[in-house]
Amino acid sequence: MNPSRRIREEIAGAIRSGEWRPGDRVPTEQELAARYGCARATVSKALGELAASGLVERRRKAGTFVAQPPVHSAVMTVPDLAELIAARGEAYRWQLLSVDREAEGEELCPGPALRIEGVHMAAGEAFALERRFIALGEVPEAIGADFASEAPGTWLLGHIPWTEARHVIRAVTPTRKEAAALMIGTGAACLELDRTTWRAGRVVTHVRQLFRGDRFDLVADFNAGA
Amino acid sequence: MNPSRRIREEIAGAIRSGEWRPGDRVPTEQELAARYGCARATVSKALGELAASGLVERRRKAGTFVAQPPVHSAVMTVPDLAELIAARGEAYRWQLLSVDREAEGEELCPGPALRIEGVHMAAGEAFALERRFIALGEVPEAIGADFASEAPGTWLLGHIPWTEARHVIRAVTPTRKEAAALMIGTGAACLELDRTTWRAGRVVTHVRQLFRGDRFDLVADFNAGA
DNA sequence: TGCGCCATTATGTCTAGACATAATATGAGG
DNA sequence: CCTCATATTATGTCTAGACATAATGGCGCA
Structure with a gap:
C-alpha cells in the first residue's frame, strides 16, 4: 500500500466511522510524517487530497481539522x-x-x-x-x-x-x-x-x-x- | 502567480476555449517543465489536479490527453x-x-x-x-x-x-x-x-x-x- | 505474416530540504 | 486591562533527484 494512500484511507476511515468528529484537530503534518515514517511532502499530499474532497479543512498555522459535513451536495x-x-x-x-x-x-x-x-x-x-x-x-x-x-x-x-x-x-x-x-x-x-x-x-x-x-x-x- | 496554478489555468483555458480538443495530446511533463521553467513535480501536481477535476485523462507511458466531456454531471x-x-x-x-x-x-x-x-x-x-x-x-x-x-x-x-x-x-x-x-x-x-x-x-x-x-x-x- | 518478448518512455510516487505565507500566541508598552 | 508589534508555527509551494510501474511500439523469431 502506498504511504500516501494509506494515510488518506486511515484518516478518511476515522472520520467516516465517527471516531474523529467534525471540528476535531488532525495531527500536524510533522506528527503524521513521524508516525508513518515518511516525508512531510507525502503527508501533505494525502491531506491535500482529503481537503480537496471536502473531508478535512486546512488553515495555515491553525492546522488541519475534520470538516463539517456539507448540508448536502451530490x-x-x-x-x-x-x-x-x-x-x-x-x-x-x-x-x-x-x-x-x-x-x-x-x-x-x-x-x-x-x-x-x-x-x-x-x-x-x-x-x-x-x-x-x-x-x-x-x-x-x-x-x-x-x-x-x-x-x-x-x-x-x-x-x-x-x-x-x-x-x-x-x-x-x-x-x-x-x-x-x-x-x-x-x-x-x-x-x-x-x-x-x-x-x-x-x-x-x-x-x-x-x-x-x-x-x-x-x-x-x-x-x-x- | 504560482507556477502550479499558472500551468493549471493555462491548460484549463486552452481546453475550455476549444483550442485543445478532446483526445488531443497534452505535452509531456518534461516538456511543460522545460517550457515553464519549473520542476517536473510541479507540472505533475498541476496535471494531477486537472485530472482530478476531470478535464484531462492521464495514462502511463501513453501520456496526458484532453478528456472527453462527461455526458453531463453536475x-x-x-x-x-x-x-x-x-x-x-x-x-x-x-x-x-x-x-x-x-x-x-x-x-x-x-x-x-x-x-x-x-x-x-x-x-x-x-x-x-x-x-x-x-x-x-x-x-x-x-x-x-x-x-x-x-x-x-x-x-x-x-x-x-x-x-x-x-x-x-x-x-x-x-x-x-x-x-x-x-x-x-x-x-x-x-x-x-x-x-x-x-x-x-x-x-x-x-x-x-x-x-x-x-x-x-x-x-x-x-x-x-x- | 503473426506472435510474444523487451526496451523505452511517460506517468506515479517518494525523499530531504528550502523558503513563503499567514494566522496565532506572546510579550512589551501604554 | 487593552493594544500593537513580533516571534512562532503549521501549512503551502517548490526543487532536484531517485526509483517504481505499466503500457506501448518495435524487434526478433517462428
Missing part, C-alpha cells in the same frame, strides 16, 4: 437520452417538430438564436419534449446543421466541447398542448429539466426538457472523500 | 429546508404528524426502524411532506430523541457525521391524502426527493420528501475544472 448524472433509452432496451428516435432559424432569444439565451422543438421517443412512445435555443452568436455553424436526423443536444456535444452548465429541476403540470405531445393526460405530473450551457462565460444554449413523470427519474450520489 | 445542492425557508424570509416550522418507535423497516431501510411523518412549514403553509425511516440498529439513540420540537433531519445531522447518500428525484401526482396534507389540489404536480443515507455501508436513514411543485426547484451546477 453529484447528479444527467444522462444522454439516446443512451439512457438504449440501455433500457428500447428503440430511441428523435422527432423534430419545428425549427426557427431566425428566432428571438429569450431571457436565458439572449440575442439571435435558433429555436428547435422536438420529441425524444422511446419504443415508439413519447419520452421527453424538448424546446431548445442555440445562440447563433456563439455557434454560427448551427444554422447549417441537420436537426431532423440528429437531436440538437447530440449535435452540440460534437461541436462545442467543455462547457459549464446549470440545471434547474422542477415538477410541473403540463399544458394541454404539452400533454398531447407527450401522449399523456393533463393531470399527469412531469419533470422539467432546464439546462443553460455556457462557454467562456457566454450562453451557448438553453434547453427545456419535459419528461413523463412515470418514465423518468434523476439520480444524484454523494460519496465522502471518494 | 453538483446538486440539496438545501437544508430550515435554511432555505429562512433565506426566503419566511418563518420555518416543523410539524410532527406521527412517530412509530416500533416500525418495520422497508426495502430501502431494512430491520427495526423508527418511522416519522411530518410537515415542513413555511410562513404557516405546508412546504414539504416528509416520511422518514431511521434504522435503529445503526442509530439506537434515535429512540429517545424529541422529534416534536426538531425535524429528524436536523437531529440526525448533529448525531451522525459524514455519511454517503443517494438521491432519487421524480415528479409525481400526490395522492388525495398527500394533497390534503400539503393543502393543494390533487392535480398539482409534486417533486419527490428520495434520499437514502449510509454510514460505513449500512443504511442509516431513508427519507421521502414531497414538495409542492409550485414552491420548490432544485439546482445543479457543472463547472469544468473549477
